[in-house]
Amino acid sequence: MNWGSTILLALLLLAAGLPWHLPDALVSKKKNLPLPGLSAFYGRATTFFRRHLEAKPHLASAVIEVASRLNAGADPTSAWIKTLPRHGFARPKTASTTDLQIAIEPYLTTWEQAALTGLLAALRFSEAVGAPLSEVLSGCADSLTEASRAAQARKLALTAPKASATILGFLPVGGIALGTLLGANPLRSIFAGGLASISALAGLICLCAGMLWMFRLVAQAEKA
Numbered sequence: 066m067n068w069g070s071t072i073l074l075a076l077l078l079l080a081a082g083l084p085w086h087l088p089d090a091l092v093s094k095k096k097n098l099p100l101p102g103l104s105a106f107y108g109r110a111t112t113f114f115r116r117h118l119e120a121k122p123h124l125a126s127a128v129i130e131v132a133s134r135l136n137a138g139a140d141p142t143s144a145w146i147k148t149l150p151r152h153g154f155a156r157p158k159t160a161s162t163t164d165l166q167i168a169i170e171p172y173l174t175t176w177e178q179a180a181l182t183g184l185l186a187a188l189r190f191s192e193a194v195g196a197p198l199s200e201v202l203s204g205c206a207d208s209l210t211e212a213s214r215a216a217q218a219r220k221l222a223l224t225a226p227k228a229s230a231t232i233l234g235f236l237p238v239g240g241i242a243l244g245t246l247l248g249a250n251p252l253r254s255i256f257a258g259g260l261a262s263i264s265a266l267a268g269l270i271c272l273c274a275g276m277l278w279m280f281r282l283v284a285q286a287e288k289a
Contacts, residue, residue, distance in 0.1 A: 122153030122172045124180065125209035132202040141198060162188050174216075180209050223283055230279045237272060 127148050134144035141160040149168055150156045157168040162185045173181055184205050191201045244251040255265040 122169075124152075124154075124169065124173065124177060124184075125206050125213060127152040127154065128184065128202050128206040128209060132199045132206065135199040135202070177209075177212070180212050183208065219286070223286055226279070226283060230276060230283075234272070234276055237268070 130148045130151070131141075131144045134148065135141065139147075145157050145160045145165060149165075154172050155168040157164040165188070166181065166185060169181060170178070187201050187205050188198075190196065191198045241251050254261045256262065
């Protein structure tokens with residue numbers, strides 16, 4: 066196998082190996098790094114390892130525990146400080162909405178951002194009108210639980226399109242490998258020039274464009 070065949074197989078494997086089965090994207094922490102490219106790479110790497118090595122935080126469970134602590138007589142500051150680290154979030158400095166947002170937001174997935182906005186609005190409402198904070202948090206926990214169930218159902222519904230796109234991405238590689246095993250040597254025809262090379266290049270471009278388009282549609286559906 067010459068260098069041209071190796072490059073083509075690498076491109077096909079790269080196109081077929083797009084990250085279709087990654088979970089919802091997390092909002093990465095912003096770092097003041099000198100180069101924009103290095104900052105973006107650091108954010109993607111941090112997000113990847115956080116997804117796979119750390120337990121996923123559960124905002125609804127944390128809110129329920131805070132409400133239980135408040136019903137037991139704890140003050141809001143100690144309730145939030147003791148509860149959030151137990152559920153995978155950072156330890157807030159105080160119980161203010163700004164500190165809570167800083168402690169919670171970097172660990173949430175995209176669909177949970179709206180839930181956090183509603184939670185912070187409920188906290189501000191409770192402070193403004195003097196509503197019982199434990200009851201407000203109990204209502205927020207119910208809403209977060211329903212939103213989590215909807216997100217899980219949406220991801221389950223998108224499993225089949227993701228699997229289909231992945232299989233279609235590997236089909237060209239499988240066809241070339243099968244032809245090579247049968248002795249047809251399709252790579253020689255592809256790199257021989259002329260109509261075969263033009264067709265292979267056009268097919269590769271269409272494959273990459275179609276997979277990127279499908280990946281974008283799936284990502285938009287997951288964020289809905």
